[in-house]
Amino acid sequence: MDPVVPAAPDLSDQTQPEDLLLGLRSVSKAFGSIRALVDVDFDLRAGEIVAVVGDNGAGKSTMVKILSGVYPPDDGTVLVRGQEIRFRSPADAYANGIATVFQDLALVEALDVARNVFLGREPSRFGIVARREMDRETLGVFTTFGINVPSISRTVALLSGGQRQGVAIARAVLRGGAAVIMDEPTAALGVRETAHVLDIMRKLRDQGRGVVVVSHNLELVFDVADRIHVVRLGRTAGVRDATRTDHSEIVSLIMGARAGTAAAAGLPS
Numbered sequence: 001m002d003p004v005v006p007a008a009p010d011l012s013d014q015t016q017p018e019d020l021l022l023g024l025r026s027v028s029k030a031f032g033s034i035r036a037l038v039d040v041d042f043d044l045r046a047g048e049i050v051a052v053v054g055d056n057g058a059g060k061s062t063m064v065k066i067l068s069g070v071y072p073p074d075d076g077t078v079l080v081r082g083q084e085i086r087f088r089s090p091a092d093a094y095a096n097g098i099a100t101v102f103q104d105l106a107l108v109e110a111l112d113v114a115r116n117v118f119l120g121r122e123p124s125r126f127g128i129v130a131r132r133e134m135d136r137e138t139l140g141v142f143t144t145f146g147i148n149v150p151s152i153s154r155t156v157a158l159l160s161g162g163q164r165q166g167v168a169i170a171r172a173v174l175r176g177g178a179a180v181i182m183d184e185p186t187a188a189l190g191v192r193e194t195a196h197v198l199d200i201m202r203k204l205r206d207q208g209r210g211v212v213v214v215s216h217n218l219e220l221v222f223d224v225a226d227r228i229h230v231v232r233l234g235r236t237a238g239v240r241d242a243t244r245t246d247h248s249e250i251v252s253l254i255m256g257a258r259a260g261t262a263a264a265a266g267l268p269s
């Protein structure tokens, strides 16, 4: 039986408004009779990595989609740099500095790496794609983040899972994401590629960006996150500073056993 840690203080309301890069306040979202999110608050500050964890169906992807402009909330508000905002679309969220790498990555298989990085925003001269400029910027961002591909003129169809993830991240970065959101970025990756994606997240953070990462891999979460936001059945089950909690407390929050109680310890109450 895992030892039960006393509950760490909840940090969800300690953010100063001026530090807040991206936030949710009392957000709810339903799909028909399914209450996917209920009264959720969320904070992301500049220069931190926040992991969102929870069981299947807990509401993680719905949260990501509201943060990234895919859905508006039914109730509650989205905040960007402390200001209330209503995204009209993911493009609108991008324009406000919120860049999301969705689980399916949304890459175009038949196009090469640089084209995918610039998809829909290719620089042009007299109506012709400015290939050299595109290549130079792509190489610049790949070098900065240590993203490796065999060649930026290779079609995406020929890349590995980790290389594709790198292309999708480069696109988010080049679109100026002050906040970069990633939904299960390493789900399809091996150990080395996963470590590499974690390094990219740390570089994003060290540049002063905010990173939101959804993952069910708690080892990864403890490796990279500064704070851990647990959702359960559409509600926030707890927000913990990663240095002041541990694996068993987070599992208890995910499962709904309250840390520090007899129930969590498996003891009769």
Ligand SMILES: Nc1ncnc2c1ncn2[C@@H]1O[C@H](COP(=O)(O)OP(=O)(O)O)[C@@H](O)[C@H]1O
Binding pocket: 031, 034, 035, 036, 054, 055, 056, 057, 058, 059, 060, 061, 062, 063
């Ligand atoms: N587009 C949708 N239509 C209907 N139900 C949905 C839709 N998206 C999510 N849900 C439901 O909302 C709940 C939360 O889903 P989701 O946010 O995808 O959870 P998670 O990402 O944590 O697995 C689930 O019960 C899911 O079935």
Ligand SMILES: [Mg+2]
Binding pocket: 060, 061, 062
């Ligand atoms: Mg999901």
